[in-house]
Amino acid sequence: EVQLVESGGGLIQPGGSLRLSCAASGFTVSNNYMSWVRQAPGKGLEWVSLIYSGGSTFYAESVKGRFTISRDTSENTVDLQMNSLRVEDTAVYYCARGRPNLLVFDCWGQGVLVTVSS
């Protein structure tokens, strides 16, 4: 069964750092396009970051320079390192697989809540 499970969320103060992890099963992350998508409380969906099967990475302007996406092929995980967190980064963060197109999200994790507050 194809599945994604996120972990690492929590409450963090503004300016702090947090690392999210997404564990995949039923497929290999390094052979797929993998993204992070977030949803602020009561709001819509916002694409955050993407890592290509070839390793190239892309970021939304709102997180560029602060967030870093990476993957661990041995663990079959995709991570999101979030630095210099802001109140407006508060959201549920979803890991998603892009298939058949890099931005068509056919499989999603359950989501993990990140709350940035003092």
Place this chain on the structure above:
Amino acid sequence: DIQMTQSPSSLSASVGDRLTITCRASQSISSHLNWYQQKPGKAPKLLIYTASSLQTGVPSRFSGSGSGTDFTLTISSLQPEDFATYFCQQSYSIPGTFGQGTRLEIK
């Protein structure tokens, strides 16, 4: 960035109704338009991709159409489990922007 605008933002309907949700892109995106369904507290679920292709396992009462800048999602006969929020999303270019969502409520 390409802007996606959905209408209506919310609507009320009854079981058995036929309804259509519209999504408009700020520039042509060919057929690179997808539809997702989201229920409260759950992750979004892909329904339709490339404007009209039904994702595996999605009931045939869901259909999509359109190209260029104007797209529609149609539910032919609403079922109780269809009451949710629906999002369109363009996959033409990074960032894959989403519409603001259409909340479908029971009348």
